[in-house]
Amino acid sequence: MSQGVAPSLPQLRSYLPSDFETLYRIDQSCFPKGISYGRFEMKVYLRARGSYCLLAESGGNVAGFILAELAPDEGHVITLDVLENYRRQGIGSLLLSAAETEMISRGGHRMVLETATSNEAAITLWKKHGYRQLGIIENYYGQGQDAFRMGKDLAARREESAG
Numbered sequence: 037m038s039q040g041v042a043p044s045l046p047q048l049r050s051y052l053p054s055d056f057e058t059l060y061r062i063d064q065s066c067f068p069k070g071i072s073y074g075r076f077e078m079k080v081y082l083r084a085r086g087s088y089c090l091l092a093e094s095g096g097n098v099a100g101f102i103l104a105e106l107a108p109d110e111g112h113v114i115t116l117d118v119l120e121n122y123r124r125q126g127i128g129s130l131l132l133s134a135a136e137t138e139m140i141s142r143g144g145h146r147m148v149l150e151t152a153t154s155n156e157a158a159i160t161l162w163k164k165h166g167y168r169q170l171g172i173i174e175n176y177y178g179q180g181q182d183a184f185r186m187g188k189d190l191a192a193r194r195e196e197s198a199g
């Protein structure tokens with residue numbers, strides 16, 4: 037059993053090109069081969085027009101990140117990754133909330149994502165944050181690996197931010 041890292045208040049910041057290798061390795065460790073991104077694919081997403089990436093640092097280490105994009109007025113979570121030793125400390129939730137806030141400020145009306153139908157941890161997290169299942173995409177991650185398409189209307193968050 038892996039030893040968790042003692043919680044310290046995580047800090048969020050934007051991605052810098054010098055973070056690339058760290059993020060690539062985190063993604064490799066968070067997803068099985070075939071689902072994790074290759075270097076080229078990840079660079080394409082990071083450089084895409086309308087994409088942004090936020091990192092969570094804990095005790096000086098990058099503990100996780102979220103990569104999202106706005107296209108054209110709909111937000112899309114490309115990936116949300118938290119290193120195993122830092123999980124269940126609220127870091128995934130912190131990253132998701134910050135990405136939603138950023139999406140609202142960029143004019144996104146809703147956020148959508150795909151998540152493996154077998155990924156119970158992620159599905160629980162999405163639901164906890166108000167995401168609802170919109171449908172199933174068969175074989176999204178390869179033969180027999182289906183995904184739920186999930187989404188959340190950001191209007192409620194927009195009203196909250198407006199106070």
Ligand SMILES: CC(C)(COP(=O)(O)OP(=O)(O)OC[C@H]1O[C@@H](n2cnc3c(N)ncnc32)[C@H](O)[C@@H]1OP(=O)(O)O)[C@@H](O)C(=O)NCCC(=O)NCCS
Nearest residue numbers: 066115116117118123124125126127128129157158160161
């Ligand atoms: C899914 C993931 C991002 C969650 O990150 P995290 O930092 O542990 O999430 P949080 O601590 O903010 O958890 C928020 C809530 O999600 C749910 N949750 C998270 N992990 C869970 C698990 N393993 N089992 C059940 N529920 C879980 C819980 O409701 C949790 O609240 P609680 O801890 O108060 O019970 C992380 O497990 C991960 O990186 N997994 C591998 C990559 C992945 O699947 N990404 C998502 C798909 S793109």
